[in-house]
Amino acid sequence: MTKFSTPVPSLNQLPVCHQNTKSIIGLLRQCWHWCCQVALVQPSLISYLEPLIRLILPNFRAQWSHARVVDIQQQAGFIHLTLRPGRRWRGFIPGQHVQLVLEINGRAISRIFSISSSLQLFQQQGLIRLTIQQQSKGLMTSHLMQWLKPAVDAGSLSSVPVHLSAATGSFVLQQQKPLLLLAAGSGITPIHAMLSSVTRLTQPVLLIYSFRGAEQMLFAESWRELQSRFPLLQIQFVDTNLRQRLQPGDVETWCNSQPQCQVYLCGPSRFSLDWQNKLLALGVDASAIQQESFGLAAVPFLVAAAAGAEKPESFPIEIRQSTQVRNISSTQGSLLSSLEAAGFNPSYGCRRGICMQCLCQKNQGLVRNLLTGEISDVGPGMIQLCISQPLSAVELSLPSS
Amino acid sequence: MNERINSLQQLAMADSVANNSHADADISSSQSGEPFPANSAATVHTGHSIQEIAASNVRQQTGRFSEAQASALAADLDALASATRDEVGSADSRYLLKIVQLQRVAAISGRLLMVAGFWSAWWWGLGVLFLALAKILDNMEIGHNVLHGQYDFMNHPYLNSRTFEWDIACDAKSWQRTHNYEHHTYTNIIGKDRDFGYGLLRLSDDFRWRLQNSWQILTYFLLSTLFQWGVSYHEMAAERVFLGRKKADRVSQISDAQLKKAFFGKGGRQLLKDYLLFPLLSGPMFFPVLAGNFLANLLRNWWTSTIIFCGHFTSQVHVFTPDVCVNESRGHWYYRQMLGSANFTGPRWFHILSGHLSCQIEHHLFPDLPAYRYLQLAPQVAAIAKKHGIAYHSGSFVRQYLSVLQRILRFSLPGHDRQVASSM
Incomplete structure (x- = not known):
C-alpha cells in the first residue's frame, strides 16, 4: 500500500x-x-x-503567497530551486504543481512547475523544491539566474519578490494498486515527489525513467536510497544518448504480470501521447492511465526568423476553446486572419493594434509584434491577435463564446 | 436571428474591415439617399445624419497632408513610443499601486465619515467629498487607463484590461468596445465616432440642424448630470437596441440580448450598492448615506463629463470625413489623432484627477502607454508637432472649458460652413 x-x-x-x-x-x-x-x-x-x-x-498578494528562496543549484540544464513558502501557503499533495511568480521590473512573470521534493521535507523543514529545465529562450530561467542566484549565493535577501500559487492538479497517487510509472526528461519531477513521499510500499512499482545523457539524470542519489529502502520498487533507467530506447517489450511483460496496474505518464506531450497509444494497444484500460504532459513536443523554434533570414510559410497553431482543442496552420499575415480563415470567430476591433479587443492568451510559442517588431517570449502571455505573426508553433486559449 | 446575420456579416466583412473599407458603405448609404430616420423618437437616438459628405471633400480646411509627411511623422512618433515603452516598468506599477491605495483609503474613509455624520453634518459632507474622490480616481486614473490595457504589462491578476470592473453604471466590456475600438480608431470621424456629440449634441455644421439643437446647452447639462448612464447606454444606442433601425453597415460583436443583460446587470448592481446595500449597513443613517452616495455619484458625473468634453469638443478640434479612414496609413492616423484632440494644463493633482486625460493628445497617440508617462511625453510630442507643422491644441482648463461651452452654443444655431469635416 x-x-x-x-x-x-x-x-x-x-x-x-x-x-x-x-x-x-x-x-x-x-x-x-x-x-x-x-x-x-x-x-x-x-x-x-x-x-x-x-x-x-509589502510582499502580500491576494492570489499568491510569498516564498523565500533558500537555495539555487544548477545541474546540467536544470535548476533546483529550494523555497520556503510563507504561512498562507496550504501545502500540497505529491505530484501536484504550483505557479511560480517572480516580480521583475514591475512585471509578474509566472510559470507552472511540478513540486519535485517530498512531503516530508515540507512537513519537517517547511521547504519545497522545484526542478526547472533551463530553456534557451526562457524568461523565467534567465531571470532566476540573473536576479536571484547572486543574492542567494551571497546569503542576502533578494530584492525580487517571489510568490507561489496554491498547489493544484490531479496527477497524484490515488489507489492501492501496482504502479507503472513512465517519465521522460523533466517529467520525472512529480514522480520523484510521489515516490520520495511514500512511507510504506506493499505493491510492486516499476519506474522507467528516460533522459538524455548521464549528466541530465535527476535525483540520482535519491533513486539509490529509495531502491535500498523499498525492495518492491524497480527502477529502469534509459539513457537516450547511449542509443537506449524505452522497450515496449518490458512494459508489456509488466502489464501482463500486473493486470491491475495503474499507469502514470509524465513527459513532453509527444512522449505522453505515444505511450498512451502503445498502452491502449497493449490492452491497458484508459481509466487506469493518468498523464501529465507539458509543452508542444519539440517546438520547431525558428530562431533564424529573428534575423529575418527566411520567411516561414506556415506553422501549426493549437487552439484551446473551453474543452475543445483544434489544430490549424497559420496563413500569411496575422494570427487573427489565420484564425478567421480556419473558421474561428475571435472578437476583434480596429485590426491595427489600437483597441485591444483581440487580446488573447498565448500558452506558448514565439510571435512577432507586427507594429513594433518585438519578438515575444516562448512562454505564456497575452498577445493582440491582429498584430501578432507566429514564428513557431503556437498554442492559444480562446474564451468560449 | 439578428445575431446570426451579424456574425455572418462579420465573417463576410472580415477582409473589408481590415482595410477599413466599410467606410465606403457609410458614405454610399448616405449618398444613395438612405432616408434619415423619419420618426423623431428615433432621431434622438440614432444621432445626426451625415450631410453631403461628398461635398465636404471639396472644402478642405486642413489642406493635404501628404503620404511622405505622414510617414515622417509616424517615424518620429513611433521612435518616441518605443523609447518610452522601454522605460515602462516598476515606476509605473508602483504609481498605479499608490493610486489604488489612495482610492481605497478615500472610499473606505468616505463611507465611514458619512455614517459619522450622525454626530455632525460636517463629517457627512467630508465623507461625500471623499467618496466622490474615490469614484473619480477609480473611473479616471485607474479604470479608464487599466481598461485601455496600459498596465497589462504588469500581468496583474485583476488590474488588467480583461477582468477589471469599475465603480460606474457602465459595464467595462461594453465601454471597451465603444471607446477603445470605435472612439479611438475612428476619432472625430463624422458618422463613425459616436463620441463626437454622443448623438445628442450638434458640434459641427456637418450635422443637419434640428429644432432640439437650439436648447442643446440644456441637453448638455442634463447629459453631464446623468453622465454614467449616458456612458452605459452608449453602445445600446449605437446598436439601436430599443429605438431606431440598425445601421446597414454596422458590424455587431455581441447580440442585443447580451447587451441588455450587461446594461441591466451592471446598472442594477450599482444601484443596489449605492442606494440599498451601503445605506442598510449604516442603520439609522440610511437616508443621509443614500443622499450622500447620490451626491458623490453626481459630483463624479459632472467632473468626468467636464474633463471628457474638454478633450474633443473645444473649438480648435478638427473633425473628419469618413473617407479618411479608407486605407489610412499609420502616419495619417497619428495626424488625425493630434488634430482631433485637445490638452489642458494644470497642477499635478489636476492631471491625476483627470486620469491624465488632460494629455488627451498623448493619450490618443499612444493609448496603450501608461498614463503615468503622458506628462513626460507632452513636451516631446509638442516638439514633434511643431517640427511637422501640425497644430498642438492646448490651453488652461478654464479656457478650454469655456471654448467647449462656446462650441455647444455656436452650433445650436443653424449654419453651414463655420466648421465642417475635412478630408486629409
Missing part, C-alpha cells in the same frame, strides 16, 4: 463554483462572495484590501 498523509488545501482557495452549493455554508459563502463583488466592484474582499495590506506587508 502506498501511504502518505497530506494536508488538505483550505476551502477558501478553491474557486466558488466548485463549492457545494447545496449546503447552507456553501450558500452563505456564495452570498457573501456576491455581496462583496457588488459592494466593492472587485473580485473579492481580499483583493480589495490587498493594496492597503501591502502598506504594512
